[in-house]
Structures are given as C-alpha cells and as structure tokens.
Amino acid sequence: MKLIWRLVQFLKPYSAHVVISILLGVAAIASSIGLLGTAAYLIARAALHPSIADLHIAIVGVRFLGLARSVIRYLERWVSHGVNLRLLGELQRWLYRTLVPLLPARKTELPTGDLLNRALVDLENLENFYVRFISPIIVMALTTLGLTWFSGAIFSGFWPWVAIGLLGAGGVIPLMTYRMTRKPALKQVEVNAGLSIRLVEFVQGMEDYLLFGQERSMLKQIEDLETTYHRVQMHRALRGGLGNGLASLWVWFTVWGVLGVGLDPVAREELNGVLWVALVVGVLASHEAVSAVMLGAQNLPLALHSAHRLLSLETLKRRQIAPTHLHLGKDDYQPDILIRNLSFRYAPDTPPVLRDINLDIPLGRRIGIVGPSGAGKSTLVNLFLRFWDYDEGEIFIGGVPLRLWDEASLHRVLAVLEQRPHIFSDTLRGNLRLAAPEATEDQLWWALEQVELADWARRLPEGLNTWVGNLGARMSGGERQRLALARLFLSKASVIILDEPGVHLDRAQEARILNRLMAWVGERTLIWIAHSPQGLDQVDEIVVLNRGEIVERGTPHALREGNGFFGRMVKLSSRAAGDVVI
C-alpha cells in the first residue's frame, strides 16, 4: 500500500491530466454502457408500438452515444498515455538522481549484480502503472456507483444485486486473483533470473565447458530450470485464467440476478419492463470495465515487485557528504595538496584501508604511489574524487578542506584517469568532448595524436563522427585506454591523478605515450598510481603504501638501490617477469 502511495506521488505534478483522463475514462465506459442500455430501451419501447415521436429521443441518444463512445475513448487514450510517458520520464530522472550519490560507494550493497540492466526492466514494468492500475480501478468504482444508483432508482430490489455483483467482479475477484497469482508471478521472476544467469554462462563460458566435455551438464541445468519455469508459468496461467473466468461469471451472475429479481414484477407490470431491459443490457456491458481491472490485477505483482526493488534504492544510506557551495574562481588559489592524518575504512566493521597518511604535494610536484594490490592506492584516488568521504584527518586543496569544494570547482582543478574508464555510447567526438566541451577540432586531433589513435581515427570512414558505441565492444582494451588518455590530454586541470595509465598498452607504446604525458604534465601536479615501475623514474618522489600505511618514501633513485618494496619490484621487473611484448 505504501508502495502504491509512493508511486502515486510521482503523478502529482500531472494531477490535472490525471483527473481529466479519469473523467474521460468514466465517460467512455458510461457511454458504452449507455449505448447498449439506450439501444435496449429503444427496442423494448418500440416493441410496445408507441408513436414514432416517443422513440425520437432514444434514436438520437443511440446515435450520439455510438459516436461519443469512440471519440471519448480516443481522447482518453491520448491523455492517459501522455501521463504515462511523463511518468516514465519522471521515473528515469528519479533513478539517475538516486543513483548518482550511490555509485560507486554503495555498489556492493545494491540489490544484486546486474543492477543497471534490471533497473531498466523495472522501469518498463512500471511504465504502464497509471494506465493499467490506477485509472481502471477508479473507473470501475465510479461505474459501480453509477449502475447501483440507476438500478435502485428503477426498482428497490435491484441495487443490492448490482452493488454486490459489481463489487465482487470488479473488486473482490481482482483482489483474489492478485493474491493467487502473486507467488507464482514472483517465482517466475526468480526462475527467469536464474535462467538468465545460466544462459550467460552458456554463451560466455562455451570454450571452457566444451573442452572439458561439460556441455551436456550445462544443457541439463538449463533444461531443469526450464522445467521449473514451465511449471511456474502454468501455475500462474491456471490461477489467472481462473480469476478471469470467475470475474466474467460474476458479471453474468449479476445479469442473471437482475433478470430473476425483475421477472415477477415485470410480469405483473409492477415494474417498467422497458427500464428493466435497459438495466439487463447495461450490466452486461459493464464487463468492459471489469476486464480492465482484471488485466491490471494480474500484472500488479510484477509491477509492485519492480517498484519495491527500485524504491529500495532510496533507503540505501547516502554518502555522507553535505553538498557545498564554495565556488572558487580560477585564480583564487594555488592548488597545493596537503594530506593530514588521513584514515579511512569502507565500513565500520572492516579494517582500515588507509591509516594515518601524511603527504605534502605542492603544485608542480610529481609523486608516484606504488604498493601490492590491496594496499589502498586506488582508495586514495576514490577519496580525491569524493566517491567516499574520509573518516579522520583531512585533505586540503589550496588550503580548503576537500569536503568543502563543490563538484564543478573541484573538477576544474582535478583531472583523474580512473581504473576502468568508461567509453560512452556516443561518437568519438562526443567521447572526447565530454572531457572538454569547448575543445576545438584541432585540439581533439592533437589529443588523439598524443595517444597514437589519430591514424586509426583517420582510417575510420566517418572519422570523429564514428559511433564508438557499436565499436566500443570491438575496440580493444588498449584502444579504450588510449581514448581515455586522450580525454585526459584535453583537460585544463592543474592536478593530474593517474591510476595505472599503462594498463592494456604494449610496452613500447606505453613508454612513448607516457613520455608525451610527462611532457604535457609539465608544471602541473602529478599523482601517479602504478603497479609496475615502468616510467616511474620521471617522478620526484615515490611513496610505497602497504596495508594502508606509508612504509617507504624517497626519490626513485634512492629506493631503486634499496632492498625495500620498490627495489624488489624493479629487480623482479628487470628479470623480465612482467615484460609484455605484444
């Protein structure tokens, strides 16, 4: 109930449209019931051979309602689908705004693995929420009221039949159907998800299971799931079909009741037979409203499940960062970086990832940060990006604590090459411009030159307009990394943070590009996180992190000769263990 209420809230901005579409919906049903009722009235009346003038109004009424029904229905669809699309847009923006503060900090806690794909499916399930659920229920309720009133007005014996009948067919039975199909519907989603996982494995893991002769066991697993899936779907169909049958039956029962109650009074002429005939046909026509509610009832479990999953995102704890509004002009500061007693842990019950880090990085200084995996190197980058906020200590940039910087100003100062840069489904130009919206064509080509992608881009039939979305899948890891590096070359920031820039590049190319990068860095500050010692000769200082602490620091030259982590790293590397040739 709470969920439904929350969803209705999304409709608030469009309440005028909503009211209009509901009124139109009621009018459409009313005219459809009215058409048949009036037609019945006309025929019954005519059978009594009155003068033609007596039929005149009924004839006009039938013609008018026949026309009105279609036109009103058309308008109703028009308005309600407009509401639908707006609701979808609202939900999309809501999803984006909700996820922005959650990612990547809360990634591990987000409902399940493939959150993003599912979020889209969930949105689609909710897309028709208004048209399918809210509107039919209100229309049904008003139809019940109207027919009950009409029946009571003709003859007092009718209204309990009509009221109970329509409440049953449009209320109790849909609710019952919802209850009955809820479990199989959710089970179906669950089995479907399991089947998806197996299918992904079937496609992606084919090399592996084929060579180990496991294809039959793979197919068997899928077949077993398929059997369960089959069972669950049939279960759902049996119950849903039962609901549909019962709802129709209930409407017909109501018709039967109206017939039965009216028989004797009509025979004895205590009741106007013409109106009775009209009521019988009118109740029969209310089936249309019932069908719409039943359709909604059967889809409700999935919609609510989707709503629950999406809205549960709201309850996840946000990153504890107060938005700041400290706008800094371009020249107000010298972005020296001071790190003081910095400590951080991902969750209160996990060991600290960074412990008491102290580091001074004045403008123009280049430092390299190395250490075994899990030492906390990437965490440091994440703190600079404010994906997380640190627990203790402080990072100052230009004398201002990092948490006071607003996002826009911070990104004018800081450019980061993160570990797995995303290539957007956009043109090559669009991907580059993302980093520097104002960059000129020449600058874009220059940046591509720097990362040795210019020739490749020139060979593409559409050049910079090539859609890398489709290509992205076929771009090699190296090409993606270089495109991300090109974005960095376009940045105007004065502090550059690199997280393993050479990954996926072959060694010769890595050296050439890093040389250019060093030249470009020039007087800027550089923080370089590295796995291998290659290129690190060009930094002023190396800091070795281990288990969240600084265990070694000094010039590359001094550390190279020593027996510490960096010294070992260089020696192992020169024994060629890590040398990637191709």
Place this chain on the structure above:
Amino acid sequence: MLRRWFYNQHAMREFKRLFKWARSEGWGIALVVSTGMGIGLLTVLQAYLIAQIVNAAFMQHQGWADLDRPMVLLLGVMGARAGAVWSNEVAAQRVAVRIKARLRRALLEAMLRAGPAYLKTRRIGDLIAAAMQGVESLEPFFAHYVPQAVLAAGVPLLVLAVVFPLDWLTGLVFLVTAPLIPLFMMLIGRMAERLTRRQWQALQRLSEYILDTLQGLVSLKAMGRVRERETHLGRVADAYYTTTLTVLRMTFLSALAMELISTLSTALVAVEIGLRLLYGRLDFLHGFFILLIAPEFYLPLRMLGQRFHAAMSGVSAAQTIFTLLDEAETASAWSRVSLMEEKPVQSIVSLAPPLRIRFEDVAFTYPGRPDMTLQDITFEIQRGQKVALIGPSGAGKTTLAYLLLGFLQPSGGRILVNDHPLAQIPFEEWRKFIAWVPQNPYVFHANLAWNVRMACPEAPEEALRVAGRRAFLDEVLAHHPRAWDMVVGEQGGGLSGGEAQRVALARAFLKDAPLLVMDEPTAHLDPDLEVRLERVIRTLLEGRTSLIIAHRLTTIQNADWVLVLEDGRIVEQGPPADLLARKGAFYTHLAQWRAL
C-alpha cells in the same frame, strides 16, 4: 482479406515460420481452437436465452413459475462459458510455454553446433537477449494473438450463420461492416508500421542511453559531468516522447476507426430493429437477441486489433531469433563441434602421449572476418615441445589455437596428431587430450570445487586438493572461510583476474592432458604473484606438448620453437636464439621492446 492482413508483407516470412513452430503443438492448438469455438457457441446461446427470458416476462407476462427452466439453463450456460474461457486461456498459455522452451532449446543447440568461434563474431549481449527476452516476447504472440485470431475468424462467422436466417437485413449490415475493421487495421497498420519501427529504434536508443549513462556514472563523476548528462538525458527522453506520441496517435486512430465502425453499426442495428419493431415487421424476441449479439460480433475483431501490436513486437523478436538460427546453422559448417548424440563415441585411433602435432599447409577462411583468415600454416610440435606463438593482435593467433583445439576445421590442408589426421578424430574424443588455459578463464556460478572439478568430474577429492595446491589456489582458499564451497561467479562475486587464472591452472592440473594450449594473460599483476604463477606454469608445461600464445619475453625465451604470425601467415619460425640471430620479424618485435 483477413488472411492477407495477417501476412503483412514484411512480417510474412516470420509469420509463416512461427506458424510452422505452432503446428507441431497440434493437440494444444486444437484445444485452443475448440474451446474458442465453444466460447462462441455459448455466447450465442447465452444471448438467445436472455432474449427469450426477457421476451417471456416483458411481452408475455410470464413470471418465475413459467421461466424456472430457462433460468436454470442460463445459469448452466454462463458457468460453461466461464469454464471455456478458463480452459481456452490455459490451453493457449501451455502452447506458448512449450513453444518458447523448444525455440530456446533450438537456439542453444544451434549456438553449440556453431561453436565458440561463431560466438566471437557476434555481440554476446545480442545472443543472450535473443535467447532470453527475445524468446519471452513470443509469449503474447502464441498465448494471446493466436487464440484471438481463432476467435476473430470463428465467432463472427457463427454469429452471421445464426443471424442471417432470423433477419437478413441485420445480417447484411454485419456482413458489410465486418470486413471494414480488418481493412482499416490493415491500411492504418501499414502506415503505422514505419512509425512503429522508428519508435522502436527511439526506445532502443533511449534505454541504451540510460544504461550507458548509469554504467559510465563513475567516469562522469571523475570528469565532473554529472549535471550536464542529466540535462542531456532529459533531451534524449523528450525525443523519445515525441516519436512515441506520433506513433500512439496512429495506433489510437486505428482504434478509433475500428470502434467507430463497431459502435455505429450497433447503433444502426438498434435503430433499424427499433423501427421495424415499431411497424410490427419483426418480433421483440429476435430483435432483442440480435441487439445482444451485435457487440459480440465485433468484439473479437476489435480485440484482435488490440493484440496485433503485442504480436508485432513478438514477430520482430522472431525475426532476430530466426536470423540467429540461420546464421548459426551456416556457421556450423566451419565448426567441428557436433555433440548432440548421447552415445559415447568410440575411440578410432589410439594416441599415445606425448603427442606430436603437425600442421600441413593449413588454410582457413571465415566469411566477413579477414582477421580470422589463415594461409599456408605449416609447422610441427615435437613430442613434449613448447611452441610459442607470437604476432600482433588480429594476426589470427586465436584462430590457429581454435583449429588445434578442434573448434574449427581447416578449409585447406590438414592437421596431424601422431600422424593421424585430426579430421578423423571426433571432437568428443580429441578434447580428452587437451587442457586449455585461456587469457580470461570463465568462472561459472557455482562453488569453487565445481569450477575446478568440471575439468575432470570423476576425479577423487585428493586429486582436487593436489591440483589446487599446485596452482596456488590454496592461498585464495585461505582467505575465505567457506574454502572450496565458496560460491563464485555472477552473483556470488567474481574472482579477481589473478584468482580466475589460478582456477584455470588448477583445472589444467586436474585434467592432466598430454596437450596444453594456453593464451598468456597480458594484464599487469603484482610482481610477486607473477613470479609465482610463472613457476606454476613451468611445472604445468613439463612433459607436455604445448602451444602458447605468448606475451612475455621469458615465455618466448624458454620456448623450444617460436612461430611469428602476421596477417594470417607464419612469417618466421625456429628456435628463439636462431630467430634472434636472423634479425627478421622476430628480431623487430624484440627490438621494439629493447628500445626502451
């Protein structure tokens, strides 16, 4: 007319193929059709009974006492009609569920026959989407559209057959107006089709855009472009609304046309009957009966129109699925994988390890994939020799490995194993001799023990432990309380690259096959780990014949023989020291490295 409209130009082929799939569900379809016709009959009967009862009370002043039998009968008819509705729905669903399962199975088997090489030529996401959502979206087609088509064909005919003898004038109205509905649907449907396709594309683009945005959120944050993207998101969404509204206008228009026809006809019939009743040219019983039946005459046709759009999306999914099926069928011509037989394959030749491999003038071409072409491949791997394969990406290294693994068959030349042609050894037999360590080993959603044991399901517990120890997997196990029972893959949280690598090595140890084919990882690992893994690989290679797609200098230096592949040809081969002295292609590769 109706039929032609069903077989709408573009979709015709898919329609036919879909109906072919439906035909094998003969009994189910028969049940759907018979319950559908039952619904039609009961509908007419119900209307007739109601008309009779109303007539008796209204015109002849009969009460309950005279009408108890028709009233009870009516109750029975209503119950039977509800039952028919229920069984019709269930029967249709059953047909849909069965066809979906069969189609999915066919798709998987086709992919398997086409083999991993085919999968590499397609986007993984497309394949999975086709097998999952694609197959699912056929449900509305089989569960709703097909039964509705049956009703739309049957019920109006039945009504006509009943009405004509009673009142030819109304029958004529029905006969004239009924074809207008499919006619309008067809006309407007044709117009809407182009628009629908455009809307479909807009929707695709919108969801791709949103997905892309969400996936790239971290990068957006790193570049400080979160706000701009939100604005842009709004703009893309607006474009979607505009096209959607245009399409909706068309579909609503077609609905309007259909409803106008049916409601105006009903009104026309009502007035026409009313007037004749007035002048005593028709009796009330028949007039009222016809009025009751008029909406039922149009309803199935209108419903068909409503379900047509759901069916169309199913048909376009079918298009994708059938294309994949055909493609996979074609691709299986290049594949040696043919595994559908349940019976164990008889060993034809006996291969005594260690193996000796010979490629003689092997050539391979794959349509549309120049990077998978190989020519004049001739080399030999002596018993127990280590051969390193090097070359730039796109040179055909993976294709060569696939030929040796038996996924692909050469289009020319032959491969010999201990002097037996590989072509004569069935894939099922050959794979027992191979251990494969890929660059990115796949970890299945199961526990770690299953993931290693899949290499040799009948291996005893002890062998599993030994293999784990030899591949340094016990280090990974030590970090996890559940050790071998730890669930990995998909939802259980992935393993890191280094850990997955060790799983693959453990599989290779466990399988203990005489031929090892390996694609060395390129990713940077930390130096300590690299040195240890190198040692593991060295023990694994001992006593085995092996082909290694090499990326590391040490691996190349330690190889007995090196193949340099460029553009699908072996440009140089020999022991690494000799090649170095020759100062050819191999030397150039190394020089590039040395220049640093």
